Amino acid sequence: MKIRKISIKNFRGVKELDWSLPTADIFCLIGKGDSSKSTILEAIRYTFYPQWNLTFSDSDFYQCRIENEITIEVTIGSLIEEFCALNKYGHHLRGWDAAALTLMDEPDDHLESVLTVRLTVEKDLEPKWIVVCDRNPEGAPFKQTDRNKVGVGLIGAYSERELSWANGTALAKLTEAQSLTELLANASRTARTSLDADRPATLKNFDAAAIKSQAIAKLLGVPVLDAYKAHLDLASINLKVGGLALHDGEIPLRQLGLGSRRMLQCGIQRAGLEEGHITLFDELEFGLEPHRITRLIKHIREDKRGQYFLTTHSPMVLRELTVKDLYIVHSKGGVVQIISAAQKGLEEHEVQGKIRSSTEAFLAKKVIVCEGATEVGFLRGFDDYQIENEKDPFSFHGVALLDAKGASKVKALAKAFKSLCYDVSVLADGDAEKQFSTADAAELVALGIPTYVWSDKLSLEERAFQDLPWDDVLASVKLAQDELFYPVYDQVRSQLLENLDKDIGTWTESPKLRTAIGVAAKNSGWFKDTTRGDLWFKAICLAFQDAAFGKKNLALELSKLWEWAERV
Known part of the structure; x- marks a missing residue:
């Protein structure tokens, strides 16, 4: 059996969720912390809890408001014949349109027959399970034995019970009938x-x-x-x-390492349920080395009878999955929204490539799309500077920095992340009109994507060397020469086309020299990677304490970007 639709109301951090699932076997829920990913897995588990003694408390209600009952509805398809019988739940069958992702109350020949199981908990804390449809709103009791047949198993951080023959475990189902x-x-x-x-x-x-x-x-x-x-x-x-447990010789397998236990439980869940299974894997990466994550995901992919719901905060897990497996979870005021990373319109936006190269962006709340690595490194240095001045870091605000790897890719990536309901802003140069134009920036702003572009159509390097105090300009040049080993004198001299002292310390400020340094830095790539961009900011960070510099374009744009990051 497989899940087709999930609705949750007033359960833990979820005030409301309505999710119609596409036809697929792997659903990896990602997103920032506290977006209710684990709660969704628990809601599924509770709906098909294989025992009668499920305990609830006031804290299981959304914001502990016990006057609002908990309601969880899970619609399942690929039903076993027993569930379709008229003397069972046949009178409660409904229809599922997989193409339109729509639930019909009446079954039909061109629709998949499905059942909707409803779990409700009122302030008496007594759970009630029934199979419902609009035609029979009173429903029919969904008994413990039938909940067990759905084959839902949770593999969490504490699941030693699954390595015993306790009631409802996959190991018990793997055992042939015996008293x-x-x-x-x-x-x-x-x-x-x-x-x-x-x-x-x-x-x-x-x-x-x-x-x-x-x-x-x-x-x-x-x-x-x-x-x-x-x-x-x-x-x-x-x-x-439950006292009969799996042993290796005389040693109970509950003493295995966390990762080994979880992998073994996953394998038993798959092998033990001939009619299929629904496996819930919370924080899949816990206790597993990268090579075992790879092996486990391969095992999951090869299982065509099971349906898997995963959660993760691991870039490694995301790299092993495809964009079709990923579902971004957003929560705002308890209203939870789940969006497929493979939704239509994103095919050409390199989302799959960014999952592999910039996975952290998909695990954040806010994304700053940076034109290149220089901007990413520069902002990292800016972040460190703000922390030193007792500001909360980007990470506190759920911000990730994304390297677009070129001005031509900025707009498409920003729009893609916006369509996935991330908060997005853009930091880009103004010197590549053909790749990222003024019109492109205006289009993003109209879509609600704040866009920060250096004035006068300059690159970051050119803008910085126009705005920085002269001492910081010289500090930047010395960094490029002494630590990054660039032939700075020759590169600047070729742009200036005038006599220039080889001793950088003797250079005298002039608009023409500032321009020559900026062009040399840009063309020669002095700071064209994340590490060097970070080093550069650290070399000039004291400029941000200069009142005059604070009124220049470089400082003003960074200040506005920081204000955006701090907004709730």
Whole structure:
């Protein structure tokens, strides 16, 4: 069985969610922290909880408002024949249009037959499971045994139970029919008999106490049928099914490392359910090295009977998946929205490539699309400077820096991330009108994407060397020469076309020299990567304490960009 639609109301951090799923087997939920990704997995698990004793508390209600009941509806397709029978849930069948992602209340020949399972919890904290449709709003009870047949399993950080034969585990389903209860009862009786056989040695002191108790009993008129002795109470030592666990020799497999346990559980879940399964994998990367992440995802891809819901904060996991597997989760005021990264219109925007090269951007709340690596490095240095001045960093505000790798790609990437409901801004040069024009910038602004472009159609280097105090200009040139090993004198001299002292410290400020330095820095790539851009900002950061510089275009644009990042 497979999930077709999920609706959640008033459950933990989710005030409202309505998600119609495309036909697929892998759904990897990504997005910033606290966007309710794990809550969605828990909602699915609770809807098909294989036991009767599911416990809720007031904190499970959205903002602890117990007056608003929890309602979780999950619509499942690929139904087993038993569920479609009229004496089961046949009267509650509905229709699913996979092309339109629409749920119809009436089943039809051209629609997939599906069932909608509703879990409700009111302020009495008692969960109620029913199968519903508009034709039969009262619904029919969805019993524990049937919830178990859906085959939902959660692989989380604490899931040792899945390596035992406890009720509802995949391992229990993998086991051929056998009376485990009788087997364990016999084991309890065997333990009792074994202890009795060695009584003189092992229970001598205990039996002595029992004899004294017998004497007291007789003295008080308590009947003694035979003789008091110490013995195991079968009711107290009764082994439960969950006590039978998977071992490697004498060592229980719950003692395996976290990653090994989770991989084994995933494999058992797949092997144990002939009718298919729905596996929930929270934070897939926990406890796994990169090579085992690769192997696990390959295992998941090869499983055509299962449906997997994953969450992750790992760039490594994203690189192993495709854009079709990714679903971005956004939450605003408890209203949760899930958007496919493969939605129509994004095919030409290099989203797949950015998943592999700039995965951090997909895990953030806000994205600054930077024209190139210089801008990324420069902003990293700016971020460090702001932290030193007691500002909260980009990371606090959920901001990621994305290298567009060229002005021609800026607009498309910014629009793509905006369509995926990220907060987006752009930082670009103004010197490549054919690749990123004034009209392109205006188009992005009209779409709600703040765009910061250096004035006078200059690049970052040219703008900086026009605006920086002269001491910081010279510090930049010395950085390029002494630490980055560029032939600075020759490169600047070729732009200036005038005599120039080879001793940088003697250079005298002039508009023409500032321009020559800016062009040389741009054309020769003094700071054209992230590391060098960062070093450059650190070399000139004291300029931001200069009041006159604070009124120049470079400082003003960075200030506006920072204000955007700080907005909630």
